[in-house]
Amino acid sequence: xxxxxxxxxxxxxxxxxxxxxxxxxxxxxxxxxxxxxxxxxxxxxxxxxxxxxxxxxxxxxxxxxxxxxxxxxxxxxxxxxxxxxxxxxxxxxxxxxxxxxxxxxxxxxxxxxxxxxxxxxxxxxxxxxxxxxxxxxxxxxxxxxxxxxxxxxxxxxxxxxxxxxxxxxxxxxxxxxxxxxxxxxxxxxxxxxxxxxxxxxxxxxxxxxxxxxxxxxxxxxxxxxxxxxxxxxxxxxxxxxxxxxxxxxxxxxxxxxxxxxxxxxxxxxxxxxxxxxxxxxxxxxxxxxxxxxxxxxxxxxxxxxxxxxxxxxxxxxxxxxxxxxxxxxxxxxxxxxxxxxxxxxxxxxxxxxxxxxxxxxxxxxxxxxx
Amino acid sequence: xxxxxxxxxxxxxxxxxxxxxxxxxxxxxxxxxxxxxxxxxxxxxxxxxxxxxxxxxxxxxxxxxxxxxxxxxxxxxxxxxxxxxxxxxxxxxxxxxxxxxxxxxxxxxxxxxxxxxxxxxxxxxxxxxxxxxxxxxxxxxxxxxxxxxxxxxxxxxxxxxxxxxxxxxxxxxxxxxxxxxxxxxxxxxxxxxxxxxxxxxxxxxxxxxxxxxxxxxxxxxxxxxxxxxxxxxxxxxxxxxxxxxxxxxxxxxxxxxxxxxxxxxxxxxxxxxxxxxxxxxxxxxxxxxxxxxxxxxxxxxxxxxxxxxxxxxxxxxxxxxxxxxxxxxxxxxxxxxxxxxxxxxxxxxxxxxxxxxxxxxxxxxxxxxxxxxxxxxxxxxxxxxxxxxxxxxxxxxxxxxxxxxxxxxxxxxxxxxxxxxxxxxxxxxxxxxxxxxxxxxxxxxxxxxxxxxxxxxxxxxxxxxxxxxxxxxxxxxxxxxxxxxxxxxxxxxxxxxxxxxxxxxxxxxxxxxxxxxxxxxxxxxxxx
Numbered sequence: 036x037x038x039x040x041x042x043x044x045x046x047x048x049x050x051x052x053x054x055x056x057x058x059x060x061x062x063x064x065x066x067x068x069x070x071x072x073x074x075x076x077x078x079x080x081x082x083x084x085x086x087x088x089x090x091x092x093x094x095x096x097x098x099x100x101x102x103x104x105x106x107x108x109x110x111x112x113x114x115x116x117x118x119x120x121x122x123x124x125x126x127x128x129x130x131x132x133x134x135x136x137x138x139x140x141x142x143x144x145x146x147x148x149x150x151x152x153x154x155x156x157x158x159x160x161x162x163x164x165x166x167x168x169x170x171x172x173x174x175x176x177x178x179x180x181x182x183x184x185x186x187x188x189x190x191x192x193x194x195x196x197x198x199x200x201x202x203x204x205x206x207x208x209x210x211x212x213x214x215x216x217x218x219x220x221x222x223x224x225x226x227x228x229x230x231x232x233x234x235x236x237x238x239x240x241x242x243x244x245x246x247x248x249x250x251x252x253x254x255x256x257x258x259x260x261x262x263x264x265x266x267x268x269x270x271x272x273x274x275x276x277x278x279x280x281x282x283x284x285x286x287x288x289x290x291x292x293x294x295x296x297x298x299x300x301x302x303x304x305x306x307x308x309x310x311x312x313x314x315x316x317x318x319x320x321x322x323x324x325x326x327x328x329x330x331x332x333x334x335x336x337x338x339x340x341x342x343x344x345x346x347x348x349x350x351x352x353x354x355x356x357x358x359x360x361x362x363x364x365x366x367x368x369x370x371x372x373x374x375x376x377x378x379x380x381x382x383x384x385x386x387x388x389x390x391x392x393x394x395x396x397x398x399x400x401x402x403x404x405x
Numbered sequence: 406x407x408x409x410x411x412x413x414x415x416x417x418x419x420x421x422x423x424x425x426x427x428x429x430x431x432x433x434x435x436x437x438x439x440x441x442x443x444x445x446x447x448x449x450x451x452x453x454x455x456x457x458x459x460x461x462x463x464x465x466x467x468x469x470x471x472x473x474x475x476x477x478x479x480x481x482x483x484x485x486x487x488x489x490x491x492x493x494x495x496x497x498x499x500x501x502x503x504x505x506x507x508x509x510x511x512x513x514x515x516x517x518x519x520x521x522x523x524x525x526x527x528x529x530x531x532x533x534x535x536x537x538x539x540x541x542x543x544x545x546x547x548x549x550x551x552x553x554x555x556x557x558x559x560x561x562x563x564x565x566x567x568x569x570x571x572x573x574x575x576x577x578x579x580x581x582x583x584x585x586x587x588x589x590x591x592x593x594x595x596x597x598x599x600x601x602x603x604x605x606x607x608x609x610x611x612x613x614x615x616x617x618x619x620x621x622x623x624x625x626x627x628x629x630x631x632x633x634x635x636x637x638x639x640x641x642x643x644x645x646x647x648x649x650x651x652x653x654x655x656x657x658x659x660x661x662x663x664x665x666x667x668x669x670x671x672x673x674x675x676x677x678x679x680x681x682x683x684x685x686x687x688x689x690x691x692x693x694x695x696x697x698x699x700x701x702x703x704x705x706x707x708x709x710x711x712x713x714x715x716x717x718x719x720x721x722x723x724x725x726x727x728x729x730x731x732x733x734x735x736x737x738x739x740x741x742x743x744x745x746x747x748x749x750x751x752x753x754x755x756x757x758x759x760x761x762x763x764x765x766x767x768x769x770x771x772x773x774x775x776x777x778x779x780x781x782x783x784x785x786x787x788x789x790x791x792x793x794x795x796x797x798x799x800x801x802x803x804x805x806x807x808x809x810x811x812x813x814x815x816x817x818x819x820x821x822x823x824x825x826x827x828x829x830x831x832x833x834x835x836x837x838x839x840x841x842x843x844x845x846x847x848x849x850x851x852x853x854x855x856x857x858x859x860x861x862x863x864x865x866x867x868x869x870x871x872x873x874x875x876x877x878x879x880x881x882x883x884x885x886x887x888x889x890x891x892x893x894x895x896x897x898x899x900x901x902x903x904x905x906x907x908x909x910x911x912x913x914x915x916x917x918x919x920x921x922x923x924x925x926x927x928x929x930x931x932x933x
Contacts, residue, residue, distance in 0.1 A: 047885055147855060148740075159852070163862055170870040177869035178862070180883035304743050307854050314858055 043246040048176030050258045051183045053238060056323055057085075057262035059316030060138050061231035062190065062269050063290065063309070064366075068283045070222035072208055075270035077222040082263025084223070085232030088382075089255040092239050095386060098397045100248065104239035104386075105334050111392040118335060120385070125331040127381045128237065129347070132324035133354035134369060136160060139317040140355065141362045142287055147310065157352045160314075164322050165348040168329065169341055172241065175322055182315050189308045190265060193293050194272045196305070202295040203275040226370065229378035231266070232259065234320075236382045237327045286362065289313075325351065439525045443542045446525070447473050453529065460532075465539075467494050468502055468509065472541040475528075480535030485552040489517060490537055506548040509541065520549040533608070557582065563665035563687075565832050568704040575665045580610050580684035586667040587614060587682075591674065595619075598682075601632050603646070607639035611646065614670075614680040621677060621910040627874055628679050628692060643683040643690050650681075650692070652872050657837040660873045662694040664831070669703040677911035693874035693909065697882070697893050700724070702830035705896050714895035720828050721894070727826035727838040731768050732849035732857050734818045738764045740853030756812040765850035767811050771819040772842070774801050779823075880908040 044052075067074035067081075099107050105124070109117035140156040148156075167175050197203055212219070238255075245251050269289065273282050276292040285291040293309045328347060329340040336343070359365040435453065440446050447462055454460035459479040465472050474494075476486070493513050503509040510519050522528045522538065523546050531538050531549040540547045560582065563575030576583045584598055595617040602608045613632060615625060631650040640646065643663060651660040664670060665687050670680045673691040681690040700720045705713040737744055738753065745753070760767060778797045785793060802820075805811050822842070826835045841864065848856035871878035881889035889906050891897040900921055905911045 045884055143855060148853070156855075159855075159859055163859060163866070166863060167866050170866065174866060174870050177877065177879065177883035178866050180885050181865050181869065181879065182862075307741075307744065307858075310855070311858055314855075315862065318862065 044173060044176045044241065044244060045246050046250055046254045048173075048180060049242065049245050049251060050254050050261075051179045052176060052241070052319060052323065053235070053255060053258035054262045054265075055179055055183070055186060055316055055319045056234070056238070057231045057259065058186075058190070058265055058269075058312075059231070059320040060135055060313070061266055062316065063142065063287050063313045064138055065273075065282055065285060065288045066230070066266075067222040067227050067270065069226070070218045071214075071279045071283075072210070072274055073212055073219050074222065074274060074282075075208075075267045076212065077219045077227055078263065078267050078270050080219060081223045081227035081232055082259065082266070084228055085235070085259045085263060086256055088228075088232055089235055089259045090252070092235055092386070093242070093252045093255055095390060095393065096239060096242055097248075097252075098393050101243055103243045103330060104236070105331050107393060108389065109334070111389055111396055121331045121335060124381065125328045125335075127377060128324045128328040128331070129351060129354065130358075130377070131234070131237075132321045132328070133351045133358055134365075134373070135317060135320050135324065136351060136355040137358055137365055139313060141365065142290070142313060143310070145362070146287065146290055146306065154352075154356050157355045160318065160321070161348045161352045164318055164325060165344050167318070167322055168326060169344050172244070172326060175319070175326075179319060186312055186315055189312050190269070193289070193296070193305070193308065194268060196296045196298060197272060197276050197292055200295060200297050202292075203272075204278070205275050207275050207278045208271065225374040225379055229374045229382055230369075231262075233378055233382035235259070236386070237323045240327045240330045241323065286366070321351070435526065435529065437524050437526055439523065439528065439545065439547065441543060441545055443471060443473055443540045446528070446540055446547075447475075449525065450475060450528070450532075454532075465491075465494055467513065467539070467541055470541050470543065472539060475532055475538040475540065477532055477535065480533075480555065481537060482553050482555050486537060489552060490514060490539075490550060494539075506541075506544060506546050509539075510548055510550075514550060518551040520551070522547045522549050530608075554579065560586070566664060566666050566669070566702070566830060568702065568707075571704050571707040572666075572668050574667055576667060576682075576687040576689055578685050578687055580612060580682060583667075583682050583687075583689065584612060584614070587670055587674070587680065590667060590671045591616070596674070599629070603632070603635050604637055604640040607641070609640040610684040611635075611640070612680075612682040612684075614674065614682060616674050616677075619675065619677045619905065619911050619913055620679060621912060624693065624874060624876075624909070625679065628681075631874075632681065640683060641685065643681065643686040643688045646681060646683055647690055652874065656867065656871060657840045658696070658868065658871060658878070659699070659831075659833050659836070660694055660871065660878070662691045662698050662831065663688040663833065664691065665689070666703055672703060672706070673698075675905070675916075677905050677909040693876040694878075695873065695876065695880055695908075696868065696878050699829055699831050699834040701892070701896075706899065710896050710898045717894060717896065720830075723825035723828040724838065727822055727828075727835070728842060729845065729857065729861075730818055730822045730825070731772060731842060732845040732860075733854075734815065735764045735768055735846055736849040736853045736857055739850065744854075753812075753814050756814055759809040760812050761809070762811075763850075764815075765846065767815055768819070768846060769843075771801070771805075771811055771815060772822075772846070775819055775823055776839070876908055881906065 067077040070077040095107065096102070096104070099110060102110065105117075105121045108120045108124075111117065112120060136157055137153070139160065140153040143156045144151055144153055167178065235255075242248070242251055242255070273288040273292050276295055277285060277288055281291070282288045289312075290306060290309050293305050296305050325347065326340075329343055332343045332347070333340040359368060436449060440449075450460075450462055454477075457477075459477050460475075461478050462473050462475045465474050474490070503512055506521050510517070520527075520531065520536075522531060528538050528540075528547050528549075535554050537550045537552055538547050539550065557579045558577050560574050560577055562573045566575075574586060576586060588596065593616060596614065597617050598612045598614045601611045601613065603611050611632060613628065628650070632646070635646060635649040637645060637649065647659075647661040647663065648654060653660060662673070667689075670689050670691060674680055678691050678693060681692065683690075700717060702716075705717065708716070738757070742750055757764075762770070778793070778801065781793055782790070782797075802816055806813050806816055826838050826842075829835050829838075841860075845857060845860045848860045850856075852859065869877065869879050869883050877884060880886065881893060886908060888904065889908060891902055892906070900923060903916050903918075905914055905916060907914060
């Protein structure tokens with residue numbers, strides 16, 4: 036009984052979290068523009084790689100059951116080297132969390148409240164996230180359980196509503212692979228691979244605490260697959276509605292597409308629905324990165340992570356405002372600098388470097404036991 | 406991670422019924438010693454009840470021996486006293502002698518419920534409880550006769566949870582009557598009631614009822630423990646218990662369910678919950694309580710299930726309306742004009758033309774005056790009710806619009822909100838919407854729809870973090886349990902409802918085993 040009632044993240048909650056996390060900001064900011072009208076194909080290819088990434092992270096964790104990524108670092112590299120790596124990851128997570136937060140602030144200030152300063156949006160959002168994380172990761176899971184029906188159905192409904200409004204031009208999708216495979220490859224690597232799929236790295240700090248770790252592999256794959264489908268659906272919707280040129284120029288193509296909706300001469304301007312989707316997606320996304328950073332601090336400081344929630348939240352708020360002077364700079368950094376110099380090393384290179392050491396260590400410990 | 410289970414350590418039977426009569430008066434410096442000399446006892450009692458007009462200690466002769474009959478005259482049924490006790494004691498032809506009190510009772514009062522009190526505390530306790538105590542000279546014990554309480558309020562229809570179809574009995578203030586109302590519906594030997602005496606001054610009887618082969622043992626221990634921890638001077642209503650045993654006080658959502666309906670209590674007991682009945686209160690608590698309980702009326706189970714499911718949907722949506730409608734009005738008319746179709750926008754803005762206030766002030770004025778009206782309506786004498794409703798409807802509604810203080814649309818918004826907030830079957834659930842409505846109006850007034858969304862997400866985070874006796878408040882939706890969905894948003898037909906809710910971890914998870922589905926009889930020739 037006692038064990039039943041101790042809350043852990045259930046598999047269903049893990050599925051929802053990954054699903055919302057993947058869709059989160061990726062559905063809203065324009066992704067895969069290099070592939071032009073084939074952006075959806077690029078997303079499909081990226082999704083297949085995403086499945087592989089998910090498998091890789093799960094394999095990494097399954098070598099040392101019950102340990103999260105940071106504990107694995109300490110196991111492999113020792114206290115000091117591992118600690119240094121953890122600090123780097125904490126900084127990385129904080130930075131990504133504030134970038135994601137900034138995406139949302141820009142959306143709000145450029146579409147809804149044009150006069151409102153970015154700081155205000157950032158602070159209010161972080162207050163919500165702090166409250167959520169302070170109550171624990173299970174609260175985040177359960178909150179998502181409440182919102183997932185709305186989140187999911189709104190995304191689907193937007194597409195149907197645009198279609199019924201007669202704003203879709205499926206010829207926009209043609210020609211399929213007109214310029215060969217090259218633009219698709221360019222879009223997939225490195226951009227789509229790292230964002231949104233590579234960002235699963237943050238879940239290496241959550242998956243070890245789910246109720247049934249063994250079954251989580253299937254759940255990860257399913258969630259990546261489902262979110263990939265939704266992203267493809269989204270890309271088709273955006274390209275068909277806006278056309279390649281408009282989509283590339285629009286900062287928030289989903290919002291622009293949703294503005295085309297006009298039903299019964301009554302349902303118009305459903306911005307609120309999109310804002311809700313984005314808002315919740317961003318809360319989860321920032322929350323997961325935030326949680327990753329907190330877990331690292333918990334490990335290093337040996338104090339419960341709740342102690343660090345408020346100060347770290349303040350840092351994320353501050354960073355999200357100060358990270359770039361304007362939106363153009365923000366996007367430019369996000370598309371060019373961050374994938375190459377942050378995402379690739381932190382999501383792939385470092386874990387890959389760790390892997391042989393981990394294999395050697397776990398093999399040794401297994402032999403030792405025998 | 407906060408380990409919830411730490412409070413759930415098995416404390417089997419340790420805390421069962423702490424307060425026995427002997428312990429009750431220990432702190433009050435009353436002697437425990439019951440003397441063989443009745444006069445001495447009488448003296449003690451006289452000192453204790455000094456200056457009380459209704460305390461009676463009259464001497465009688467019983468079996469040729471000197472004795473006293475002691476009671477509080479306002480607490481007993483006087484007819485019963487003279488007919489059954491006094492007559493039997495005095496009209497006896499033979500002065501038979503008896504060995505002890507039990508034998509005496511067999512001789513003189515064979516038809517009356519009795520108890521033998523061996524110490525002085527028990528005597529005092531019995532007198533206070535409206536029982537008649539007979540003390541006879543030369544015996545080490547006193548005989549306590551329970552001749553029933555004076556007239557109680559008759560069982561009547563519940564005033565807060567009225568229904569169209571279904572049993573119309575409601576709980577009353579007397580504990581035994583309330584227990585009887587539950588017992589006669591559930592003829593199960595495993596239906597148990599434990600009694601606790603709570604309150605250092607009031608010594609109120611509190612009964613904890615449960616069905617032993619359904620309820621989860623650990624939950625039961627937890628509830629027992631919490632009831633025992635209640636430390637209060639006087640317990641005047643079950644509301645006092647509620648505040649002590651809830652998991653959290655700083656929340657607008659009620660974490661303990663209360664009802665006046667015995668059938669509703671029975672339904673909860675059968676699901677594996679526990680009932681807490683407080684003497685003197687017609688409101689019975691059931692725990693653990695979930696959010697969805699407040700959207701289920703007992704009538705749902707007596708109406709056709711399609712209708713009941715529809716009504717449930719209406720309840721959920723009116724909860725959202727009561728919570729959000731005014732703030733949506735504020736947000737849209739202040740920040741998001743583009744969200745409204747042009748025609749509607751023009752007509753709303755045209756009405757607001759002459760209104761001198763911003764939307765938020767306008768709506769605050771109306772909401773606050775409605776709250777005043779509502780409070781006045783509850784507390785005022787019934788005689789002046791008419792006046793207030795006329796003044797309210799005319800002055801606040803029509804005149805305010807005509808004077809150009811508020812717009813017509815706003816009156817519609819406020820009125821609809823008010824009606825929607827009454828839809829919840831349990832009155833105290835609307836407290837949550839009443840309070841939070843102001844928070845969300847405030848939030849919408851300077852953050853628009855973004856503020857409303859922020860508020861909603863905050864509210865859901867708060868809701869999922871709540872627990873009632875360790876059970877997540879939003880179960881079975883979050884954490885999601887597919888098997889328990891048959892009685893949440895829609896009600897499945899009764900013959901399909903074979904399992905008890907698994908989030909309560911009942912001992913016997915299945916109600917009935919065999920699968921039965923109603924259908925027409927098989928045609929005569931069709932003997933396959």
